[in-house]
Amino acid sequence: MQVQENSQQIYEKYPRKDASCLIDMLQDVQEHFGYLPDAEMQRVARHIDIPVSRVYGVATFYNQFRFQPLGKYVIRVCRGTACHVKGSLDILRTLENELGIKAGQTSKDLRFTIETVACIGACSIAPVIAVNDEFHGGLTTKSLQKLLKSYQKNDRQSEVQHEHV
Amino acid sequence: MNTFSSTCFENCWHSAENPCPKFVTCIAQGQQCSEGNPDPKLLESLKRSLLLIEHDIPVILVGMGTCGLANGAQAVHDALKAECQVRGITVSIIPVGCMGFCAREVIVDVKLPGHPRISYCEVKKQDVPLIVETTLVHGEVLEDKLLGLYETDEQDVWTALPILDSLPFFAKQQKVNLENCGVIDPESIDQYLARGGYSALSYVVNGRTPQLTINDVLKAGLRGRGGGGFPTGKKWQFARDTQADKKYLICNADEGDPGAFMDRALLEGDPHRVVEGMIIAAYAIGASYGYIYCRAEYPLAIRRLEKTLQSAREYGLLGKNILGSGFDFDMRIKKGAGAFVCGEETALMQSIEGRRGMPRPRPPFPATAGLFGKPTVINNVETFANVTTIFKHGPDWYAGIGTETSKGTKIFALSGKVRNVGLVEVPMGVTLREIVFDIGGGVPDGGVFKAVQIGGPSGGALPESVIDTPIDYESLKQVGAMMGSGGLVVMDNSTCMVDLAKYFMTFIQSESCGKCIPCREGTKRLLEILERLTTSYRNEKTQEESLLRFQGMVYLERLASVIKDTSLCGLGQTAANPVLSTLQYFREEYEAHLYERRCPAGACRELLTYTIDTEKCTGCGVCARKCPENAIIGEKKRAHYILEDKCIRCDQCRVNCNFDAICVN
Numbered sequence: 001m002q003v004q005e006n007s008q009q010i011y012e013k014y015p016r017k018d019a020s021c022l023i024d025m026l027q028d029v030q031e032h033f034g035y036l037p038d039a040e041m042q043r044v045a046r047h048i049d050i051p052v053s054r055v056y057g058v059a060t061f062y063n064q065f066r067f068q069p070l071g072k073y074v075i076r077v078c079r080g081t082a083c084h085v086k087g088s089l090d091i092l093r094t095l096e097n098e099l100g101i102k103a104g105q106t107s108k109d110l111r112f113t114i115e116t117v118a119c120i121g122a123c124s125i126a127p128v129i130a131v132n133d134e135f136h137g138g139l140t141t142k143s144l145q146k147l148l149k150s151y152q153k154n155d156r157q158s159e160v161q162h163e164h165v
Numbered sequence: 166m167n168t169f170s171s172t173c174f175e176n177c178w179h180s181a182e183n184p185c186p187k188f189v190t191c192i193a194q195g196q197q198c199s200e201g202n203p204d205p206k207l208l209e210s211l212k213r214s215l216l217l218i219e220h221d222i223p224v225i226l227v228g229m230g231t232c233g234l235a236n237g238a239q240a241v242h243d244a245l246k247a248e249c250q251v252r253g254i255t256v257s258i259i260p261v262g263c264m265g266f267c268a269r270e271v272i273v274d275v276k277l278p279g280h281p282r283i284s285y286c287e288v289k290k291q292d293v294p295l296i297v298e299t300t301l302v303h304g305e306v307l308e309d310k311l312l313g314l315y316e317t318d319e320q321d322v323w324t325a326l327p328i329l330d331s332l333p334f335f336a337k338q339q340k341v342n343l344e345n346c347g348v349i350d351p352e353s354i355d356q357y358l359a360r361g362g363y364s365a366l367s368y369v370v371n372g373r374t375p376q377l378t379i380n381d382v383l384k385a386g387l388r389g390r391g392g393g394g395f396p397t398g399k400k401w402q403f404a405r406d407t408q409a410d411k412k413y414l415i416c417n418a419d420e421g422d423p424g425a426f427m428d429r430a431l432l433e434g435d436p437h438r439v440v441e442g443m444i445i446a447a448y449a450i451g452a453s454y455g456y457i458y459c460r461a462e463y464p465l466a467i468r469r470l471e472k473t474l475q476s477a478r479e480y481g482l483l484g485k486n487i488l489g490s491g492f493d494f495d496m497r498i499k500k501g502a503g504a505f506v507c508g509e510e511t512a513l514m515q516s517i518e519g520r521r522g523m524p525r526p527r528p529p530f531p532a533t534a535g536l537f538g539k540p541t542v543i544n545n546v547e548t549f550a551n552v553t554t555i556f557k558h559g560p561d562w563y564a565g566i567g568t569e570t571s572k573g574t575k576i577f578a579l580s581g582k583v584r585n586v587g588l589v590e591v592p593m594g595v596t597l598r599e600i601v602f603d604i605g606g607g608v609p610d611g612g613v614f615k616a617v618q619i620g621g622p623s624g625g626a627l628p629e630s631v632i633d634t635p636i637d638y639e640s641l642k643q644v645g646a647m648m649g650s651g652g653l654v655v656m657d658n659s660t661c662m663v664d665l666a667k668y669f670m671t672f673i674q675s676e677s678c679g680k681c682i683p684c685r686e687g688t689k690r691l692l693e694i695l696e697r698l699t700t701s702y703r704n705e706k707t708q709e710e711s712l713l714r715f716q717g718m719v720y721l722e723r724l725a726s727v728i729k730d731t732s733l734c735g736l737g738q739t740a741a742n743p744v745l746s747t748l749q750y751f752r753e754e755y756e757a758h759l760y761e762r763r764c765p766a767g768a769c770r771e772l773l774t775y776t777i778d779t780e781k782c783t784g785c786g787v788c789a790r791k792c793p794e795n796a797i798i799g800e801k802k803r804a805h806y807i808l809e810d811k812c813i814r815c816d817q818c819r820v821n822c823n824f825d826a827i828c829v830n
């Protein structure tokens with residue numbers, strides 16, 4: 001219910017029947033929910049007065065939009081040229097192996113999501129990944145494994161604490 | 166009086182609603198008022214304190230662009246704040262943009278009253294107490310961390326220290342558009358004004374007609390910095406000559422090229438410069454509304470831009486009746502949603518209109534029928550920064566920099582296998598060698614320079630033989646590359662050129678919008694050809710694959726030229742460039758993949774053979790345990806052996822071997 005109320009604000013921000021707001025609205029919806037739920041896309045379509053198919057068409061065209069919720073840790077692997085030259089493909093493969101998911105997927109326990117981005121813009125510390133908003137640069141497959149373990153450990157710890165509370 | 170927004174004496178009537186035409190001139194050249202008797206010292210002293218010439222408390226400036234933050238600038242900033250608080254030192258800590266020397270981040274500048282400004286580099290959180298102790302408490306320089314000294318005219322005990330501009334990284338650069346990046350607080354419009362900001366705008370709107378403005382840009386010879394290199398003045402002229410009730414201006418900040426971050430640095434480090442250039446452009450073409458189309462992946466740039474627009478409005482530099490000239494213009498930011506093709510101007514406009522970002526055929530060109538069907542001018546971030554520069558220094562000064570056909574300076578993002586990774590601004594006409602070796606410091610870790618990729622996925626990889634090519638639009642085209650937006654990625658002998666071509670094709674193929682067939686299908690076929698080159702016999706599903714591999718190479722060049730000739734937009738037309746340029750300069754590498762089935766650079770995994778050096782192997786068994794396929798056999802304490810059939814080339818054995826016994830060929 002809370003979520004419903006808050007998302008109302010998004011719709012109030014934009015004028016009705018103005019199709020040029022579509023992308024901005026979808027961005028706001030995604031920021032709010034973490035992804036684009038079907039119901040919200042229908043609501044956006046009604047608000048702007050365009051077919052849902054067009055909303056869906058736009059949403060699937062752009063890389064930014066997601067249709068599934070994200071994991072707790074979103075790992076963005078930079079696939080820019082500088083990172084590629086310094087071995088980011090190996091980093092991605094190792095990550096995929098370790099977590100058992102492919103780029104663009106979320107692990108079943110909703111802990112980790114792997115995404116690739118064209119360029120994070122931190123070329124000086126290539127190859128680089130960003131876990132949520134924390135950057136980790138100059139990675140090797142070895143240091144990546146260590147890093148992952150530390151996140152997995154932190155996660156377990158926070159969960160244990162949570163249970164105690 | 167702390168900001169220029171407060172009036173300097175009682176008769177001053179400047180405000181956002183009722184702006185004074187002389188507002189900027191007052192700040193730049195001292196009071197211009199004929200009414201009342203203003204105190205000239207008031208403005209001057211504010212200016213001097215904003216320029217950090219005269220100030221009472223120490224000022225610390227931390228480079229906090231995205232690259233700085235990635236290197237831990239936030240932690241350094243917080244540590245500085247805490248340390249100074251604990252020691253009871255009053256300082257002002259200002260986050261600034263990126264000064265360009267990314268390889269030496271985090272960069273912390275300290276300006277003590279009465280001393281020149283010094284720059285510390287590679288500062289880590291744990292260095293903070295020492296820096297505060299040495300410099301802020303004792304007023305001395307910590308030479309271990311010193312990068313250099315800002316040049317000053319005044320004599321000082323510190324002047325024997327190295328000057329920043331004399332460092333190899335800076336010596337050959339000519340910082341014009343980047344002059345404020347990393348130097349001023351990007352969120353402070355006052356600092357920008359104190360350094361002569363908005364004087365170009367003031368000069369244009371209060372002294373030049375729109376036509377004269379366009380003439381000046383034509384005279385300066387500015388060409389678009391987004392990649393194509395179309396003369397900016399001509400584009401403006403088309404838009405100006407088209408009659409319409411409304412015209413639009415768009416700033417293309419959808420910097421999608423992997424390995425390019427010039428626009429981001431400008432927007433994060435000196436956003437006012439870009440906004441000023443936009444307002445001048447809008448005045449010249451008669452646009453009433455503008456958009457900045459910025460990548461959503463640049464949250465910091467978007468935040469700073471929002472602040473910039475807000476403060477420009479508060480100062481009467483944006484909105485109605487700009488600087489009392491009667492010219493109205495306002496703009497807003499549109500966030501891109503992550504589609505590389507939206508860097509193409511017609512696709513970008515579709516995206517602003519809320520559609521799928523797909524290009525449309527031209528003509529009609531946007532200058533005649535663009536956004537919402539109205540005449541629209543789209544220029545790149547760097548182009549607008551250059552516009553400000555032209556009117557700040559004059560078109561003749563600007564035309565004096567660069568070569569015959571390419572004027573001014575160009576910013577490059579230098580990255581990859583090079584020592585001084587960073588942002589460099591050089592006059593047009595310098596050679597690639599000067600950038601890579603003199604400014605960039607060459608290839609680190611004993612590597613050998615192999616090629617430099619210029620222009621991102623639309624450009625080409627240039628080898629040592631053509632590295633003396635001067636950088637201008639025409640020369641680069643002649644050697645099979647293009648200016649592009651300005652990404653320069655240096656590669657050494659561990660980079661495989663076939664793999665690089667494959668990398669760019671993968672990128673283009675997934676970013677192709679799918680509207681026209683040559684680009685959608687052609688890039689897919691090109692990618693398949695390259696993938697067959699790097700697939701080992703073992704992984705070939707049918708016997709025909711080998712034949713297809715050879716057939717692919719036979720048709721590669723023809724396919725590339727069809728894509729080039731028949732694609733709808735720039736993305737497709739240049740899609741084959743990385744393949745063609747690598748094929749032109751590194752043909753033998755393609756042949757090694759094709760005929761000998763090996764990768765000379767050792768980068769294409771599938772073509773590698775892993776063997777164990779029996780001399781070096783101690784039989785410790787680590788590799789056998791780590792091997793996910795159980796492809797390593799051997800008795801304990803005896804040399805082990807890799808079964809080639811089972812080996813998946815995961816590299817785990819080599820990574821984990823403590824005796825360097827794994828050989829890769």
